[in-house]
Amino acid sequence: GENVEQHPSTLSVQEGDSAVIKCTYSDSASNYFPWYKQELGKRPQLIIDIRSNVGEKKDQRIAVTLNKTAKHFSLHITETQPEDSAVYFCAAPFSGNTPLVFGKGTRLSVIA
Amino acid sequence: NAGVTQTPKFRILKIGQSMTLQCAQDMNHNYMYWYRQDPGMGLKLIYYSVGAGITDKGEVPNGYNVSRSTTEDFPLRLELAAPSQTSVYFCASSQTTEAFFGQGTRLTVV
Numbered sequence: 709g710e711n712v713e714q715h716p717s718t719l720s721v722q723e724g725d726s727a728v729i730k731c732t733y734s735d736s737a738s739n740y741f742p743w744y745k746q747e748l749g750k751r752p753q754l755i756i757d758i759r760s761n762v763g764e765k766k767d768q769r770i771a772v773t774l775n776k777t778a779k780h781f782s783l784h785i786t787e788t789q790p791e792d793s794a795v796y797f798c799a800a801p802f803s804g805n806t807p808l809v810f811g812k813g814t815r816l817s818v819i820a
Numbered sequence: 821n822a823g824v825t826q827t828p829k830f831r832i833l834k835i836g837q838s839m840t841l842q843c844a845q846d847m848n849h850n851y852m853y854w855y856r857q858d859p860g861m862g863l864k865l866i867y868y869s870v871g872a873g874i875t876d877k878g879e880v881p882n883g884y885n886v887s888r889s890t891t892e893d894f895p896l897r898l899e900l901a902a903p904s905q906t907s908v909y910f911c912a913s914s915q916t917t918e919a920f921f922g923q924g925t926r927l928t929v930v
Contacts, residue, residue, distance in 0.1 A: 709879070714862075740917055751910060751921040752863070802865060802878065807853045807912075808919055809879065812862040 710735045710800045714811025721788050722819050729814045731798035732780040741774060742808065744797045752797060755767045756783070788818045821846050824912050826922035833901040833929045841896040841925050843911030851914045852894040853878070854886065856907040858923075869894055894926065901929045 711734040721727050733741070742757035746776055758765045758772045758781065765772050769788075774781040795815050799808040826840045845852065850871045855863040865878030869888040883905060885897040894913075898905060906929045911922040 742918070752921055754918050757917060788915070797862060807851065807865055807868040807878070807914075809865060810855075810863040816869075 709802050710738060710809045712798060712800050712809050712811045714798050714814060716814060717812065718815045718817070720817045720819060723788060723790060725788055727783075727785045727788055727792070727816055727818075729796055729816070730780060731782070731796070731800075731811050733800040734779070734780075735800065736776075736779065736820045738800045740801055741772070742799050743770075743783045744799065744810075746795045746797065746813075748794075753774060755796075785816075788816075790818050790820050792816060793818045822909055823847065824913050824920050824922035826909075826925050827928050828925060829923065830926045831928070833898075833927065835901060835903065835929060838897070838899045839901070839927075841898075841909055841911075841927070843894045844891065844892050844915040844924060845894075845911075845920070847913060847915070847920065848891060849913035849915045849920075850891070853892070853912045853914075853919065854884070854896045855910045855912065856880065857910060858907050864869075866896065866909075873928050885899070898927075905929050920929065 714731045739760040746752040747757045769786045771784040793809040795813045797813045798811045802809045824845045853868040854866040864880045867886040869875045912919040916921045
């Protein structure tokens with residue numbers, strides 16, 4: 709099965725700065741890499757995902773990059789805002805295309 | 821659509837008791853999953869199902885059982901509750917890629 713490592717475990721940034729969270733995965737056959745955001749006491753929700761046939765995907769202030777050769781992918785948040793404060797999880801498929809194995813999470817704090 | 825619905829939201833169990841966590845989805849998804857999330861930690865896959873009648877173990881299946889008799893329902897059974905099973909349990913479903921999560925069940929074993 710897949711093994712997903714995520715760094716850093718905590719990240720504090722000033723409002724307006726950028727934040728980058730990195731993940732590595734072990735199964736070279738994995739082809740789908742989502743990022744989930746979990747606010748305190750809430751359920752995880754998908755914020756962006758990428759498939760292995762593209763190297764980068766953007767959605768407003770959020771972007772994900774993928775390096776299949778190195779087996780790592782990253783989440784980039786630009787112009788951070790206080791509402792970006794949450795725990796972010798990367799994931800990769802456990803077996804085939806589903807289900808997902810999650811990284812341990814990154815607690816992002818955006819300081820106003 | 822209600823999405824993924826979990827019951828109960830909270831439960832306290834005594835050591836050795838058993839219970840079933842219920843999960844239902846109304847999106848006609850084939851895939852359903854159970855995760856547990858320990859305090860300050862990530863999500864660990866317990867069991868998953870790719871369709872009615874098919875279940876498989878995830879990363880941490882010991883102490884749990886599941887069944888999938890219908891597309892909609894995927895209950896998780898704890899037979900002999902132990903303090904190590906204190907956690908928040910999330911059920912999720914998907915059809916292709918995006919997983920939709922239920923609101924979670926907070927279980928405490930004392």
